[in-house]
Amino acid sequence: MFLSLRTEVEDALHGALGTLDLPTDDLGIEEPPEDVDAVLASSVAYRLAGEVGAPPPKVAADVAAEIDPDDYDYLGDVTTQGPYVNFLPSERYFAGTLEAGQDEEFGRLEDTGDSVVVEHTSANPTGPVHVGRARNPIIGDAIARILDFAGNDVETNYYVNDAGRQIAVFTWAYETFDEADLPEPERDSPEYDLVRYYRKGNAYLENADAEDVEEAEAEIQAILQGLEEGDDDVYDRVSEVVDTVLDGMVGTLGRLPAEFDEFVKETRFMRDGSTDDLVDRLQDLDEAVYEEDAWQLDFADIEKNLVFLREDDTSLYTTRDLAHHEWKFDTFDRAVTVLGEDHKLQADQLEAALDLLGNDTSQLRQVFYSWVNLPEGGMSTRKGTGVDLDDLLDEAIARAREEVESRLDSRLRDDDLDEDDVERIAEQVGVGAVRYDIVSKQPTKGITFEWERALDFEAQSAPYVQYVHARACGILDEAGEDATSNLDADLLDAPAERDLLRTIARFPAVVEEAADELQPHLVATYTREFAETFNTFYRECPVLTADDEHRREARLALVAAARNTVGNALGILGVAAPESM
RNA sequence: GGGCGUGUGGCCUAGUGGAUAGGGCGAGGGGUUCCUAACCCCUCGACCGCGGGUUCGAAUCCCGCCACGCCCGCCA
Numbered sequence: 001m002f003l004s005l006r007t008e009v010e011d012a013l014h015g016a017l018g019t020l021d022l023p024t025d026d027l028g029i030e031e032p033p034e035d036v037d038a039v040l041a042s043s044v045a046y047r048l049a050g051e052v053g054a055p056p057p058k059v060a061a062d063v064a065a066e067i068d069p070d071d072y073d074y075l076g077d078v079t080t081q082g083p084y085v086n087f088l089p090s091e092r093y094f095a096g097t098l099e100a101g102q103d104e105e106f107g108r109l110e111d112t113g114d115s116v117v118v119e120h121t122s123a124n125p126t127g128p129v130h131v132g133r134a135r136n137p138i139i140g141d142a143i144a145r146i147l148d149f150a151g152n153d154v155e156t157n158y159y160v161n162d163a164g165r166q167i168a169v170f171t172w173a174y175e176t177f178d179e180a181d182l183p184e185p186e187r188d189s190p191e192y193d194l195v196r197y198y199r200k201g202n203a204y205l206e207n208a209d210a211e212d213v214e215e216a217e218a219e220i221q222a223i224l225q226g227l228e229e230g231d232d233d234v235y236d237r238v239s240e241v242v243d244t245v246l247d248g249m250v251g252t253l254g255r256l257p258a259e260f261d262e263f264v265k266e267t268r269f270m271r272d273g274s275t276d277d278l279v280d281r282l283q284d285l286d287e288a289v290y291e292e293d294a295w296q297l298d299f300a301d302i303e304k305n306l307v308f309l310r311e312d313d314t315s316l317y318t319t320r321d322l323a324h325h326e327w328k329f330d331t332f333d334r335a336v337t338v339l340g341e342d343h344k345l346q347a348d349q350l351e352a353a354l355d356l357l358g359n360d361t362s363q364l365r366q367v368f369y370s371w372v373n374l375p376e377g378g379m380s381t382r383k384g385t386g387v388d389l390d391d392l393l394d395e396a397i398a399r400a401r402e403e404v405e406s407r408l409d410s411r412l413r414d415d416d417l418d419e420d421d422v423e424r425i426a427e428q429v430g431v432g433a434v435r436y437d438i439v440s441k442q443p444t445k446g447i448t449f450e451w452e453r454a455l456d457f458e459a460q461s462a463p464y465v466q467y468v469h470a471r472a473c474g475i476l477d478e479a480g481e482d483a484t485s486n487l488d489a490d491l492l493d494a495p496a497e498r499d500l501l502r503t504i505a506r507f508p509a510v511v512e513e514a515a516d517e518l519q520p521h522l523v524a525t526y527t528r529e530f531a532e533t534f535n536t537f538y539r540e541c542p543v544l545t546a547d548d549e550h551r552r553e554a555r556l557a558l559v560a561a562a563r564n565t566v567g568n569a570l571g572i573l574g575v576a577a578p579e580s581m
Numbered sequence: 582g583g584g585c586g587u588g589u590g591g592c593c594u595a596g597u598g599g600a601u602a603g604g605g606c607g608a609g610g611g612g613u614u615c616c617u618a619a620c621c622c623c624u625c626g627a628c629c630g631c632g633g634g635u636u637c638g639a640a641u642c643c644c645g646c647c648a649c650g651c652c653c654g655c656c657a
Contacts, residue, residue, distance in 0.1 A: 033600055043599045046637065056637080084600065124657065164657045266657095294655050303584075307655050317657050341651050344585055370586075370650065407619070429619085441594070444586060446650055453593075453606090460594075460605045463619050475616050525595060528604070535620060544616045559616090581619075 001089075001097045001505040002039070003512065005074040009040050009087050012075060016066035022048055038079070038086035039093075039502060045083045056083030089505075094498065095489040097505040098554075101561025102487070107507045107568045109151040109515075116152045117328050118144040120338035121253065121260075122159040124166055125246040127195030128187075129253060130386040131449055132379030133340070135369045137258035138438045138574070140338040142520035143367065145572045147336070150515030155261045155332070158250075159324065162242045163266040164317060166382075168223040170194075170245075171238050172216065173201025187390060191248030194241065195381065202382050228314050230271055238267075252390050256435060256574065269323040275315050278323045278357075282308050285356055299352050306349040318346060322353055325364065329354075334363050336518060341370045341444070367518050369443035375450065387449060397430035399455050400463075404429070404581075421580065428576035429463050436462035439573050440524035460528060462575050468531045469570065472563035473579040475543050479556050486553030496537040497558060503533045504565050511572070520573060527569045534562055 006029070013027045028044035045060035052059050060080040067078045069090065076090030100106055120140020123133050141156070148154040161167065174197045182196040205213055226234025246263065253259075269275050279295075282288055287297050295309035308319045328335040339347055347366045355361045371378060379386025404425050408417065417425070437454055441447070457463045492501065507526070514522040543559055546552035570577040 028599080030599070034603080036600070041600085043638095046599070049637075082600075161657055166657065292655080296655090304653060310655050312655095314655090316655070321657095341586065343652090343657095345652055346657095348585090368586080373650085403619070407617095411617070442587095445594085446587065456593095456606075457619065458606070459619090461619090464605095467617080467619050471617060471620085478616065521595090525604095528595085532604085538616080539621060542616065546616095580617080 001074055001093050001100060002507075002509045004096075005039060005087070005089060005093060005505075006509070008072040008075045009042075012067045012072065012078070012087075013042055013044065013063070013085075016063050017044070017048075019066050020062060022051065032084070032086060036081065036084075036086060037088065039089050039505075040087040042085040042087075043083065045085065049083075059083075060085045089502070091490065093505065094492065094501045095487070097501050098487050098489040098492070098557055098561055101504050101564055102557065104564055105568070106504075106561065106564045107511050108149050109508060109511060111153075112151045114152050114333040115155070115331075116147050116334045116336060117155050117157055117332040118147065118336045118338070119157045119159055119264075119328075120144070121258065122161070123249065124161045124164070124381075125191075125242050125249060126166055126170055126198050127245065127381040128189075128191050129249050129389045130379045130381060131389055131392055132372050132386055134389050134392070134434075135372055135438055135443065135447070136338055136340065137253050137256055138435050139367065139369055139443055139520060141256065141258040141574050142439050142523075142572065143336060143338065143518055145574055146511065146515050146518075146520060146523065149568070149572050150511055152334075152515075156259065158260045158263045159321075160242065160246060160263050160265045161317070162238060163227050163270060163320065165220070165224065167238060167242060168220045168227070169201050169205070170198045171223055171241050172220050173197040173204070174241050175237070176216075176219075177201065177204075186388070189248045189251065189390075191245045191252075194245050194248075195384075199382065199384050224314075227267060228270065235267065235271075252388075252393075255390075255393050255431065258574070264324065264327075266317075266320050266324070269320050269327065270315070274323040274327065275320050278326065279309050279315060279319060281357060282319075282322075282353070287356055297349075297353055297356070299349065302345075302348055302352055304345060304349070306353060308353075318350060318353075321350060322357070325350065325354055326357070326359065329359055329363055332363075334365070336365045336367065338367045338369065341368050344368060365518060367443065370446045372438075372447045372449050375448055392434060392454065393431055395451070396434050396455050397426050400430035400433070400457065401426035403457055417580070425578060425581045428578045429457065429466065429581065432462035432466060432570075432575040433457055436465070436524065436573065436575050439520050439575075440528075442519075442521055463581070465527045465531045465566065465570060466575070466578050466581060468534045469563060469566045469577045470579060470581045471538060472534070472559050472566065475559050476556065476563060477579070478544055486550060487557050488550065488554050491551050491554040492558055494541055496533075496540045497555070499533050500537045500558060500562060503530050504561050507565050507569065510569075514572075523569055523572050527566065527573070530562075530566055530569065534566070537562075 009029060010027060014024050017024045028042045030041055032038050032041040045056040048059050049056045060083050064078045064080050064085050069075045069077050074090055074093040075087055077088040079086045118140060121137045144154050144156045177197050177200050182200060185192040185196060223234055289296050289298050293311040294307045296305040296307045298305050306318060307316060309315060351361050404422050434454060510523060510526045514520060541555060543555040546555055567577040
């Protein structure tokens with residue numbers, strides 16, 4: 001409804017300004033502050049005051065006078081408040097919202113017909129997923145969900161770096177060291193098992209005698225060489241390590257939950273010849289130069305050259321990533337990548353190179369986030385510093401369980417929760433809190449990890465919003481099946497009811513904006529506002545004990561719309577929506 | 582040194598040109614014979630990093646400076 005009303009307001013303003021013979025290039029449409037009784041407003045009068053030669057309030061009044069609300073469905077009234085033109089909703093706006101909200105899929109936008117690949121996480125398969133990188137799957141998964149809800153055909157990809165030096169070191173270490181010399185694994189899972197070899201290998205390369213290191217380096221180089229030449233035997237050896245570790249990491253990511261439709265391996269673009277073809281095309285570019293024994297791209301706008309081929313004709317990571325992205329462009333309509341801020345320069349070079357190669361880079365959007373650091377510094381898989389995501393999730397669930405149990409005694413509601421419920425709620429709340437904490441902030445803001453903060457269940461956190469969903473479900477559950485037959489929005493005339501309807505009405509617009517801007521935190525902000533509005537309604541408007549039957553039914557319909565809205569909003573964020581808690 | 586990003590009450594955060602800067606944590610006070618108190622209400626607390634500029638209007642745009650983070654490998 002909000003989107004329709006916005007279109008109507010645009011039409012109305014456009015028409016009014018046209019009639020008054022004023023410019024229509026900037027309509028100044030905005031959302032008014034909370035205490036203003038309008039859904040949309042325009043500050044256009046400020047801008048036109050000089051042109052008209054009249055004070056802004058006069059201009060606003062003239063503009064408002066040109067608009068007849070009767071010409072529109074959802075526009076109920078046009079008023080002015082000083083220099084602002086305010087647009088109030090009609091009864092049909094509320095009725096339409098109440099009706100649209102009954103759909104369990106409320107908020108889902110029309111199909112765009114676009115296929116979009118969302119690449120996220122793509123962490124090197126070298127060991128357990130740690131919290132430093134946890135922002136990537138959480139933001140990436142939320143973006144994928146938003147794009148899906150906004151009507152796109154979404155596929156999630158994890159790009160697997162299985163061709164680099166770190167992987168060669170890992171393979172060498174795995175084949176060289178003896179399990180007996182390693183510490184006990186921290187967990188009974190393959191990535192915790194294998195990372196011990198990786199750490200041992202790296203320590204060896206740092207500390208062993210020069211002669212021994214040289215010998216090890218030769219073996220590592222042989223592995224890299226084998227990969228470059230497409231040696232099947234080497235590929236199989238590397239794959240064993242990569243696939244095993246990746247399998248474990250995927251298990252952890254699945255707890256968030258973050259899932260992937262496809263794992264795209266870097267070696268794929270070496271083995272199918274596309275990297276070689278790409279190198280040929282790069283060499284033909286005017287910007288390609290051979291300097292300091294390597295082929296480089298000399299960009300006009302980027303100071304740093306991109307080396308794409310070594311003296312010995314071997315390719316580099318970014319060269320393969322170029323082939324990877326051309327594959328994306330061939331396969332999908334649009335591509336979104338979620339990357340750590342440390343990849344910014346490389347991402348700019350990638351985009352510039354793709355552009356030089358004749359690709360339409362407007363198909364590509366790259367979203368950056370900054371690392372989660374510890375108070376004492378960054379986290380590293382190689383060094384083994386940092387907090388494992390598994391540990392964070394376990395701790396979150398354990399603390400959530402304590403909360404659930406401590407609340408059992410003081411519960412007003414006598415709906416005996418059994419052990420399965422406690423387990424379920426602890427999981428939903430614990431994991432949800434971690435996810436919500438990350439997804440609700442702007443990705444570019446730095447985060448320093450602190451246990452107390454990450455595991456705070458109070459107020460602006462997942463459980464606050466989840467609780468609203470549970471409350472709504474509780475009411476509907478109590479009321480039974482056929483409760484939502486009466487959609488008479490006229491009966492919902494209390495301020496709290498109107499506010500709730502207005503908030504519900506905005507949801508599709510929030511989805512649209514979050515999808516356009518690839519900003520999941522907009523949805524999180526919305527859920528918070530939604531929860532506040534719902535809680536006011538909950539306090540002031542009894543549903544099951546409403547004073548007459550019609551009002552009760554209308555309120556039940558409103559609660560159903562609220563449940564669908566908040567449930568879908570949480571769904572977009574990848575946070576569970578509990579039916580009871 | 583250069584590039585990119587961030588800077589909002591003691592702490593965390595929303596708001597990126599328009600109506601008294603919105604929340605939360607914290608501190609203090611209040612609310613449950615009534616659909617879940619993981620809730621609600623009240624009070625306390627902000628020269629929006631600093632200095633200039635543009636504009637009728639700036640947390641938001643421009644310039645300079647400061648602080649912090651990331652990057653500036655023929656690593657990935």
